[in-house]
Amino acid sequence: MGERRRRNMSRAKINLGGVTTLLVDGDTFMRGSIAQMLRRFGMNTPTICESGAATMAHLEHHYVELCMFEAILPDMGCAELIRWIRRQTKSPLRFVPIVVLTSYTLHRNLAIIRDAGANLIIKRPVSPQLLLDSITWLAKTSRSFIETAKYVGPDRRFRTLEPLDGKHKRETDVTKIGDTVSLDDRNEQTFSEPSLNRALAV
Amino acid sequence: MTRVSKMIHFPKTRLAELAERHGGMTRSHALEEATKGVQGMLDVGLDMIRQAMAAIEATIYSAKQGRLDHAAMQGLLRQADQIVTMAATFAYATLEEASKSLCDVADGLVARGMTDAAPIIVHVQAMRLMIPGSANLAEGEVALILAELARVRDHYRFVRLSSGAPADLEPSEIVT
Numbered sequence: 001m002g003e004r005r006r007r008n009m010s011r012a013k014i015n016l017g018g019v020t021t022l023l024v025d026g027d028t029f030m031r032g033s034i035a036q037m038l039r040r041f042g043m044n045t046p047t048i049c050e051s052g053a054a055t056m057a058h059l060e061h062h063y064v065e066l067c068m069f070e071a072i073l074p075d076m077g078c079a080e081l082i083r084w085i086r087r088q089t090k091s092p093l094r095f096v097p098i099v100v101l102t103s104y105t106l107h108r109n110l111a112i113i114r115d116a117g118a119n120l121i122i123k124r125p126v127s128p129q130l131l132l133d134s135i136t137w138l139a140k141t142s143r144s145f146i147e148t149a150k151y152v153g154p155d156r157r158f159r160t161l162e163p164l165d166g167k168h169k170r171e172t173d174v175t176k177i178g179d180t181v182s183l184d185d186r187n188e189q190t191f192s193e194p195s196l197n198r199a200l201a202v
Numbered sequence: 203m204t205r206v207s208k209m210i211h212f213p214k215t216r217l218a219e220l221a222e223r224h225g226g227m228t229r230s231h232a233l234e235e236a237t238k239g240v241q242g243m244l245d246v247g248l249d250m251i252r253q254a255m256a257a258i259e260a261t262i263y264s265a266k267q268g269r270l271d272h273a274a275m276q277g278l279l280r281q282a283d284q285i286v287t288m289a290a291t292f293a294y295a296t297l298e299e300a301s302k303s304l305c306d307v308a309d310g311l312v313a314r315g316m317t318d319a320a321p322i323i324v325h326v327q328a329m330r331l332m333i334p335g336s337a338n339l340a341e342g343e344v345a346l347i348l349a350e351l352a353r354v355r356d357h358y359r360f361v362r363l364s365s366g367a368p369a370d371l372e373p374s375e376i377v378t
Contacts, residue, residue, distance in 0.1 A: 015226025019217060027284070029250055033240055033291060040235035042227055065217040095213040103283060125290040128236035132229065139221035145211040 014136055020063075021046040024055050024078075025070040025101065030124065034068065034101075037128050041135070052076035056084060059093060066135070071102035071113060079116035086117040086152035094152070095145055097138045101126060117153025119143070240291065247288045248334060251297075254281040254288075255326075255333060262326055265319040272312060278322065279308045285329070296344045297332040300325060302362075303351045310360030321354050 021038055023046040025031045035046050047064065049055040052073045067085070069078040078100055088094045097119045102109065113121055120134055143154045163169065227235075258281045261274050270278070282304045289298035304325040311318060328347050331337045339347075355362070 013226045013228050014221055014232070015223045016221060017223075017226065019220050027287070029243075029246065029284075030287060032246070033243055036239040036243065037236040040239045041232045063216075065215070065220060092213060092216065095211070095215055097215055097217055103286070125287045127291075128233050128240065132232055132236065135217075136221070136229075139215075139217050142212070142214075142218070145213055147209040147211065149207070 014139070016041050016043045016135065016139075019043045019065045021066045021068060022049060022055065022058065022064040023047065023068045024049045024052075024073065024081075025068070026050060026072075026074055027070070030070075030101070030126075034126060034131070037126075037131050040128075041132055050074065052078070052081045055081060059085065059088075063093060064096060066138070067096055067098045069098065069100050071100050071109065077112075078118075079112050082113070082116040082118055083152070099134060099138070114156060115151065117151070119154050244292055247292050251285055251288045251333060254284045255329065257281050258285075258326055259330070262319060262323050265323075268319045269317040270319045270322060271317060272315075275308050275312050275317075275322075279305060279312070282308065294332070294334060296339075296348065297329060297334070299348055300329045300332055300351060303348075303355060304329065306355055306360050306362050307358065310355075310358055321358065324354060325351060 021043060023031060023034060023038075025034070025048075031048060035048070038044075038046055046068075047058065047062070049058055052075050055069075055073075069081060071078050073081065082098055082100075085096065085098065086094050098117070099120045099122055100113050100118045101122050101124050102113070103124045110121055119138060122130060122134055146153065146155050258278055261278050261281075262270065265274075282301050285301040286298055286305065289295075289301055304322065307321050307325060310316075311321070328351055331339060331347065332344070
């Protein structure tokens, strides 16, 4: 990273005041240290839940701006909890950014969490730098939100390579930001399930 | 052919809206504050390292005929995971490395259904030397100990969890 860019990054301000986080982690120390970091970033003291069921009960009646879940909850996998959130019809809860904290960064575990609809996975232990940069990235990066029968969550594609045959077939290639579009309504396009799976593959 | 309904939304999250407001703090200031906050938890962290270490030692020194059962190994893994977290949070790099190595070995033994206590014991003894406030080790001595721990892993051909193991060897804790 260039010296000028690094200086600009240090000078740039981010206002996280008033941001409420829901923190779900069974480890008391990790919970304490993350809560400490969030407060020092200027965010509200996070709401703490210790299980998936308690989290669901809380979210039925409260809104939060950011969710941070441990990958392994005492009563369920966090993937189940994420899928529940993503399928809530109550907007904007279903669009809430979700960060998962895990020590087990094996590829299959990460894929399960990603495919449940998490925005970001962070390897524990979490440093202040990593946490702040992750939150900043979530706040500053606009990602489309995909809703299909099998997947509801942020667009999992990060690469923006040209298609091999040069033909743009992805739906987002022709959609302007700011719209909510039903593809079936828009151009009566029909997707078979296999082609849809290919389109969503990372 | 099955018709699949698909929607694409472009939501602006509340987090993004709030972060766009004027004011706030610079990255360097936020990090400085957060680091101070975490360092303020050092005493708690050290206590937790000592407690986890004592629990691991109690387990391994109660091994019968040099064997540890599956439940003991799992308990040991949980405690070692706690030590890895603390050591990494407070930048005790050598203790972190030794604890990670213990996790690799314990996880490998569990995955293969083995019950050998010896590779576990040698790791725990090494970790005891690296606990803050224990032995005053020179850099060369630390390197030598870590190299010996690596030889133990190599002997069993255990993969390193931290470097990403093949899918068939992963722990099964994440339930979908």
